[in-house]
Amino acid sequence: MAAGARRGPYVCGIDAAMDVVSGKWKSLILWELNNYGARRFGELRRGLPGVSEKMLIQHLREMEEDGLVHREVYREVPPRVEYSLTEDGTSLNEALGPLGAWGTARRERLTIEQSGV
Amino acid sequence: MAAGARRGPYVCGIDAAMDVVSGKWKSLILWELNNYGARRFGELRRGLPGVSEKMLIQHLREMEEDGLVHREVYREVPPRVEYSLTEDGTSLNEALGPLGAWGTARRERLTIEQSGV
DNA sequence: TTCGGTACTCACCTCGTGGTAAGTATTGGG
DNA sequence: CCCAATACTTACCACGAGGTGAGTACCGAA
Numbered sequence: 001m002a003a004g005a006r007r008g009p010y011v012c013g014i015d016a017a018m019d020v021v022s023g024k025w026k027s028l029i030l031w032e033l034n035n036y037g038a039r040r041f042g043e044l045r046r047g048l049p050g051v052s053e054k055m056l057i058q059h060l061r062e063m064e065e066d067g068l069v070h071r072e073v074y075r076e077v078p079p080r081v082e083y084s085l086t087e088d089g090t091s092l093n094e095a096l097g098p099l100g101a102w103g104t105a106r107r108e109r110l111t112i113e114q115s116g117v
Numbered sequence: 118m119a120a121g122a123r124r125g126p127y128v129c130g131i132d133a134a135m136d137v138v139s140g141k142w143k144s145l146i147l148w149e150l151n152n153y154g155a156r157r158f159g160e161l162r163r164g165l166p167g168v169s170e171k172m173l174i175q176h177l178r179e180m181e182e183d184g185l186v187h188r189e190v191y192r193e194v195p196p197r198v199e200y201s202l203t204e205d206g207t208s209l210n211e212a213l214g215p216l217g218a219w220g221t222a223r224r225e226r227l228t229i230e231q232s233g234v
Numbered sequence: 235t236t237c238g239g240t241a242c243t244c245a246c247c248t249c250g251t252g253g254t255a256a257g258t259a260t261t262g263g264g
Numbered sequence: 265c266c267c268a269a270t271a272c273t274t275a276c277c278a279c280g281a282g283g284t285g286a287g288t289a290c291c292g293a294a
Binding site for chain 2: 016
């Protein structure tokens, strides 16, 4: 949770990465921020159908502590907060690429099997 | 849990992949099986310090249902069961490569920061 | 006859994750 | 004067992941 090891010590790199990505919405947040650049809290909430405000904040805070996202506050009359990916967040997103491709291929495989049966 | 979608429908490929890898020991099992080829239940248990028999079985069963591991039973006097990766399991392990590399790099970064402070 | 080794199975319990719903501070608009 | 809209904060609760420890069936060895 705090900066540094959250649940470590880690057995291998996968551990360290999974620790940072595990969370129902984290990979989606990563994807959303990577696609749109900077997004406001409300935009993220509307962009992730089903997420609760509590979880969105909680995940964003953890990802900020983990150095994945940057939080920029604009002191305006209706408050404005923009979230964006840091360099680490961007590289993590890239590292998730092959996994996403594997998942997509798997989804297609399953769909074919289901329709085939 | 059952064959097909576990908690789906999935928003994207990452979802589908994370669904299959999420579980405290799954990535380690994947890694272990990938390194050693085929491993017996007891070998896996000894190779993953801290895992409980219940969780090991449970994860292996789920991974078998998900088509990641193959379970081969040899009807011998002390029973022998060998687990190995399927083609899907092997490709998943490969897809986890970049994530593992990212995690390893992150670990090194954190270690340097800690010793630096 | 009991013990050890295999690969499980089962019952029970804890605790963390995530959901729900309400409350907070600020200021402009009707 | 109250409401809307922003971005939270807080309290409470349910569920499931995961841990613990015991029991099972089989057989050979001591």
